[in-house]
Amino acid sequence: DQQVKQNSPSLSVQEGRxxxxxxxxxxxxxxxxxxxxxxxxxGPTFLISISSIKxxxxxxxxxxxxxxxxxxxxxxxxxxxxxxxxxYFCAASGWSESGGSNYKLTFGKGTLLTVNP
Amino acid sequence: xxxxxxxxxxxxxxxGQNVTLSCEQNLNHDAMYWYxxxxxxxxxxxxxxxxxxxxxKGDIAEGYSVSREKKESFPLTVTSAxxxxxxxxxxxxxxxxxxxxQHFGDGTRLSIL
Numbered sequence: 001d002q003q004v005k006q007n008s009p010s011l012s013v014q015e016g017r018x019x020x021x022x023x024x025x026x027x028x029x030x031x032x033x034x035x036x037x038x039x040x041x042x043g044p045t046f047l048i049s050i051s052s053i054k055x056x057x058x059x060x061x062x063x064x065x066x067x068x069x070x071x072x073x074x075x076x077x078x079x080x081x082x083x084x085x086x087x088y089f090c091a092a093s094g095w096s097e098s099g100g101s102n103y104k105l106t107f108g109k110g111t112l113l114t115v116n117p
Numbered sequence: 118x119x120x121x122x123x124x125x126x127x128x129x130x131x132x133g134q135n136v137t138l139s140c141e142q143n144l145n146h147d148a149m150y151w152y153x154x155x156x157x158x159x160x161x162x163x164x165x166x167x168x169x170x171x172x173x174k175g176d177i178a179e180g181y182s183v184s185r186e187k188k189e190s191f192p193l194t195v196t197s198a199x200x201x202x203x204x205x206x207x208x209x210x211x212x213x214x215x216x217x218x219q220h221f222g223d224g225t226r227l228s229i230l
Contacts, residue, residue, distance in 0.1 A: 004159070009157075031216070032216035034218060036221075041223075041224070041226070042223050042224065043121075043123075043207050043209075043221030043222050043223045043224050044160070044207070044221050045221070046218040046219070046220060046221075049218055051216065089159060089160070091160075093216060094216075103214055103215050103216060103217075104162055104165065104175065104176075105160075105162070105219060107159035107160040107161075108159050109157065109158055109159045110159060
């Protein structure tokens with residue numbers, strides 16, 4: 001059962017516009033969320049994270065929003081640049097549903113973002 | 118400069134052979150991890166180590182083994198018991214075990230001949 005879901009396999013936006021990548025999770029005990037960016041044949045690069053005590057975290061062009069009641073987070077990239085074209089993974093960790101701490105990251109399947117010049 | 122080095126980048130194995138993937142980090146991180154990525158899938162955790170001389174099974178540990186004799190090194194052995202070993206393998210580390218960003222190497226692609 002997928003605990004972290006990225007329902008859009010791909011997204012295409014124009015350069016300069018906003019890119020919004022979405023992620024849903026089912027485990028209400030998750031309390032730490034991250035976004036990674038991955039180019040083909042390379043390892044993922046950490047972009048930004050957010051703790052469940054916050055609902056927004058910003059770093060330059062990247063902002064992550066967390067809606068705990070909806071179990072939803074999103075990554076906003078403004079403005080989008082062609083170099084942002086990559087696969088974006090959402091990940092989460094926290095207390096496991098069966099009890100006990102669980103700092104293992106659970107990843108979504110990724111969304112391929114294409115930014116067109 | 119600091120980072121995580123995985124070698125080799127491409128690896129070929131004959132059926133029935135064990136093969137070891139190398140992962141070295143010079144970030145002075147306590148925790149290290151091995152993931153597997155299959156096409157169209159997210160990363161799945163194979164093994165993790167919170168600290169030197171310790172390691173724990175992840176979600177898909179069957180057919181794999183690890184060791185953590187040095188802080189800098191966390192090699193992964195893919196044994197002949199792993200029925201579907203063809204995949205992209207990623208090693209990661211974090212400053213400590215906990216809610217910390219994990220930083221990844223560039224991966225090793227393993228293929229079966």
